[in-house]
Amino acid sequence: MHIVITGANRGIGQALLTRYRAAGHEVTGTSRSGADGLAKLDVTDPASVSDFAQQLAGRSVDLLICNAGIYPDKGHSLPDGYPAQMWADTFATNVTGVFLTIQALLPNLKAAQDAKIAIMSSRMASHEHAPGGSYIYRASKAAALNLGRNLAVDLKPDGIAVGIYHPGWVRTDMGGTAADISVDDAADGLIDRFAALGPDSTGCFQTWDGQDHPY
Numbered sequence: 276m277h278i279v280i281t282g283a284n285r286g287i288g289q290a291l292l293t294r295y296r297a298a299g300h301e302v303t304g305t306s307r308s309g310a311d312g313l314a315k316l317d318v319t320d321p322a323s324v325s326d327f328a329q330q331l332a333g334r335s336v337d338l339l340i341c342n343a344g345i346y347p348d349k350g351h352s353l354p355d356g357y358p359a360q361m362w363a364d365t366f367a368t369n370v371t372g373v374f375l376t377i378q379a380l381l382p383n384l385k386a387a388q389d390a391k392i393a394i395m396s397s398r399m400a401s402h403e404h405a406p407g408g409s410y411i412y413r414a415s416k417a418a419a420l421n422l423g424r425n426l427a428v429d430l431k432p433d434g435i436a437v438g439i440y441h442p443g444w445v446r447t448d449m450g451g452t453a454a455d456i457s458v459d460d461a462a463d464g465l466i467d468r469f470a471a472l473g474p475d476s477t478g479c480f481q482t483w484d485g486q487d488h489p490y
């Protein structure tokens with residue numbers, strides 16, 4: 276199986292890459308810099324996305340994991356935080372970057388049999404989980420959820436399943452040290468979720484431990 280993972284230089288992405296490679300799969304991991312043996316991909320740059328797609332031309336992709344994401348507005352206050360450029364930068368990575376990557380790799384996904392796309396969202400995308408704050412991140416992850424749900428409809432005739440996932444509140448640079456679960460727990464659970472994804476569950480919004488999450 277050929278797996279592509281964006282944002283594989285740290286955290287959950289790195290843990291997924293390590294596990295899939297240890298299991299014998301061919302894995303193309305990416306990062307903005309392309310250091311440490313990863314492929315160079317800046318999902319916010321259309322030219323970089325195009326270059327990456329050209330590198331994979333003619334190769335099928337069985338599983339695309341759209342993991343790259345940022346959370347720059349953590350701790351911002353409503354009266355004086357959340358600047359306009361931060362909105363633009365966050366959506367460029369968390370939403371537009373997801374779409375551009377999927378769009379560019381569609382030929383690779385269509386070349387595989389029963390291909391899958393996994394989009395990392397968050398419980399913070401849920402309309403039913405809205406305690407306030409983190410407006411930019413929440414809005415971007417809600418948009419990613421909506422994107423995934425609609426892609427699931429359009430790609431189902433091509434045999435491509437799309438799942439959207441809450442990886443848990445994970446002890447990473449983004450999640451912080453007070454988070455609920457380890458990177459290992461999140462990665463192990465997500466791998467099980469991706470394996471279970473198929474035509475009958477396409478469009479799902481699930482947690483790392485297999486629970487259906489309310490939209």
